[in-house]
Amino acid sequence: MQPPFLLFxxxxxxIGWAKTASGLAEWRAGDCAGQYRMEGCPVDLGLPDMTFAEAAAKGVRTLVIGIANDGGYIAPEWVPHITAALAAGLDVAAGxxxxxxxxPEISQAAQAHGRTLHDLRRxxxxxxTGTGKKRSGRRLLMVGTDCAVGKKYTALAIDRELQRRGVPSTFCPTGQTGIMITGRGIAIDSVVADFISGAAEWLSPDAAPGHWHVIEGQGALLHPAYAGVxxxxxxxxxxDALVICHEAGRREIQGYEGAYPCPSLTDALAVHVAAAKLTNPNARGIGISLNTSLLSEDAARAAIRDAEAELGLPACDPLRFGPAPIVDHLLDVFA
Amino acid sequence: MQPPFLLFxxxxxxIGWAKTASGLAEWRAGDCAGQYRMEGCPVDLGLPDMTFAEAAAKGVRTLVIGIANDGGYIAPEWVPHITAALAAGLDVAAGxxxxxxxxPEISQAAQAHGRTLHDLRRxxxxxxTGTGKKRSGRRLLMVGTDCAVGKKYTALAIDRELQRRGVPSTFCPTGQTGIMITGRGIAIDSVVADFISGAAEWLSPDAAPGHWHVIEGQGALLHPAYAGVxxxxxxxxxxDALVICHEAGRREIQGYEGAYPCPSLTDALAVHVAAAKLTNPNARGIGISLNTSLLSEDAARAAIRDAEAELGLPACDPLRFGPAPIVDHLLDVFA
Incomplete structure (x- = not known):
């Protein structure tokens, strides 16, 4: 998909519903020219609001559907906007x-206006199918207490920090936003169920001994809908190592309130490490990533200290304070 | 797909590779007119061997691909046989x-000869996506130490025994063979990964309080390829209840020998019950199903006694000795 982008x-x-858009605005900021909001949308990414005509006039190439709804469907109310964007000369990309x-309507409009549609999820x-065979190189996987707790941001931040320190690493996206940010990866939740582990094996192939594949997580093992993924x-x-990600203060699984409490960091890390040991008996927890965006700085630092005390592992908010504590510990343990 | 069938x-x-064919031969025996074996195939289901012309002459309607290979692909060497069956006037069904x-070749041949292709897996x-919301009625799920240990046969046998006793029950197939046997169900391993639990919810909807959905299992939680499913x-x-299924004597995960030992009954049941408690806190193990087909009758009875002693639950080989011990205990516990 060609930049610059207009984020739909x-x-x-x-902002939780707009996580694809906010991920692009954060990690591909230079390619995001503006945002397009329908009547009444309260989310603001701090980008200029643009009509499709204005965007086209400013050289925008692609309207990116920036919304991650449950089930990943095209909401009927979006359709006239998407076809208008095509008519104005924009390509459209979605995950x-x-x-x-x-x-039918969108496909017809794209054809009529000679525009390209990019479907990045499929x-x-x-x-x-998975082989279970050990591969060379090292792998760090983000796991979580829930969906939408910061697994992708944590992986991106750790990958960037490893590279800054001269440690060879590759960020491996497993969802549509990561794919849009980097142009590669697999939307692992869109693979046919029999091939999930095989696709994950493909995603981080054999590598040099000191290389880290930093793998974005998806879903959570204690989530009633997505644990299979x-x-x-x-x-x-x-x-080899797992980082447990959590949004500080979240008490219930998002969208399952009243029925599914958010697990403790201890329980969530334990269940993921236990599962990981099936294919890598040396798997271990290496750190805690807290999304503290709802907390004051003092409260954030207190939450980080509490998490460290609970698990005996370094904790941080990788976006707010940087991922250094986790990366320090990772490189110590695997020196 | 129209009977009578010729099993390919x-x-x-x-026989493990031919589990779709053997399932049909066992559970839809009246519809299976014959078998078709390629040069050198040692498997014999005890059905008459037929050429496609003989089958057509005897009124056979459908060639059923009876093979379940890893990855579920059409082996190139089958193709001339499949197109010959179409040319002889048979429909072809596969899972x-x-x-x-x-x-392309198969589809073209079907069109040329006016025959129908049935793809039952997709x-x-x-x-x-899964809601995690509690549904009415009761559910019994087969789980296993590995794939191909008898989960489907166990579910079918228990369902039949419940009905024989006048307990309302429905067998819920989750794989291609079960679908071919009953004409309904979902091949749960073929669903897009994000929707596995949602599809499983759909499969056993709300039901009357005393009704049992008897659900065929798939894969195993301690299997390196299929645990997500x-x-x-x-x-x-x-x-509400789980039956742990195992092939007596199996020591390693089939196809992963040398790397993945078969878990103990205790470990395998525990990991499945623990997982089940997320969406049903009252989930419990209810019995053990042993496939003892490789053992003498004395050895089989000894293996069943050992399993009962290990887990403190009733064990049986449902095909060899009937599922009564499990059904007795199930109806006692949920009286």
Whole structure:
């Protein structure tokens, strides 16, 4: 998908729904020219609001659907906006389960206006089933107490810090936003179920002994909807080390309030490490990543201290204070 | 797919590879008119060997691909046989990941001869993501120490025994063979990964309080390739009770010899019950199903006694000695 981008926020009620857009705005800021919000959308990424005509006039090439809704469908109310963008001369990219190309109106509009549709969620390649065979190089996997707790940001921040220190590393995206940020990876939740671990094996192939594959996590093992995706990813990744990610203050699984409490850091890390040991008996927890964006700085630092005391591992908010404590410990342990 | 069937065994080296064919021969015996074996295939289901012309002359309607290979692909050496069957006037049905209809030669031959291709693995419907919401009625799920240990046979035998006793029950197939046997169900390993638990929820909807959904298991939580499928199925099924299935004497995960030992009954049941408790805190192990087909009758009875002593639950070989001990205990516990 060609930059510059206009980020489509639709009617997203909060930033959590717009996580694809906010991920691009954060990690590919130079390519994000503006945002497009439908009537009443309260989310603001701090980018200029643009109509499609204005965007086209300013050289924007692609409207990116920046919304991650449950089920990954094209909301009917978006369709007239998407077709208007195509008419204005923009390509459209999305990372939804439902493909733009499969939507009759959108597909017809793209054809009529000679524009390109990019569907980034559906993997193009076919995968083999998992082999369980040990691969060379090292792997660090993000896992979580829930979805949308900062696994992708943590992986990106750790990968950047490793490279800054001269340690060879590769960020491995496992979701649509990571794919949009880097241009590679697999939306692991879109693979046919039999091939989850095989796709995860493909994602971090054999590498040099000192190299780290830093793998974005997906879902959570204690999540009632997405744990299958997570388990296949854990088994196929064969992680040497795991970082447990959590949003400080979250008490319930998002979207499952009243029925599913958010697990403790201790329980969540333990269940992921236990699962990882099936394909890598040396798997171990290496650190805690807290998304403290809802807390004051003092409260954030207190939450980090509490997490360290609970697990006896270094904790940090990688975006707010940097991922150095985790990276220090990782490089110590695997020196 | 229209009976009578001719069962295609290809070059299956043993009965394990032909589990779709053997499942049909066992559970839909009246519809299976014959078997078709390629040169050198040692598997024999005890059905008459037939050429396609003989089968057509005897009124056979459908050639059923009876092989379950890893990855579920159409082996190139089968193709001339499949097209010959179409030319002889048979329809062809398969439960592979790779669809017959997507294979150019096969699809062309079907069109040329006016025959129908049935691809039963790829779900036709779309699913929602799991809700984790408790459903009415009761659910019994088969789980295993490995793949191909007898989960489907156990579920079918228990379902039949419940009905024989007048207890309302429904067998819920989760794989291609079960679908071929009953004409309904979902190949849960073929669902897009994000929707595994949602599909499992769909499979056993709300039911009357005394009704049992008897759900075929898939894969195993301690299997390096397929555990993601299993976990989504466990979470979406919300089982009240689980039966742990095992092939007596199996020491290693099939196809992963030398790297992955078969877990103990105790460990395998514990990990599945622990996972099930996320969506049904009252989930419990209810019995042990041993496939003792490799053992003498004395050795089989000894293996069953050992399993009962290990877990403190009733054990049986449901095909050899009947599922009564498990059904007795199930109905006692949930009286």
């Amino acid at each position: 926020l639709g009617t997203a009620p909060d 939804l389960h439902q493909r733009l190309a499969d939507h 993997p193009q390649q076919t995968f083999k 997570t388990l296949g990813l854990v088994h196929g990744s064969q992680p | 065994l290809g070059t299956a080296p043993d 592979l990941h790779q669809r017959l209809a997507d294979h 779900p036709q419907q779309t699913f929602k 299993t976990l989504g199925l466990v979470h979406g099924s919300q089982p």
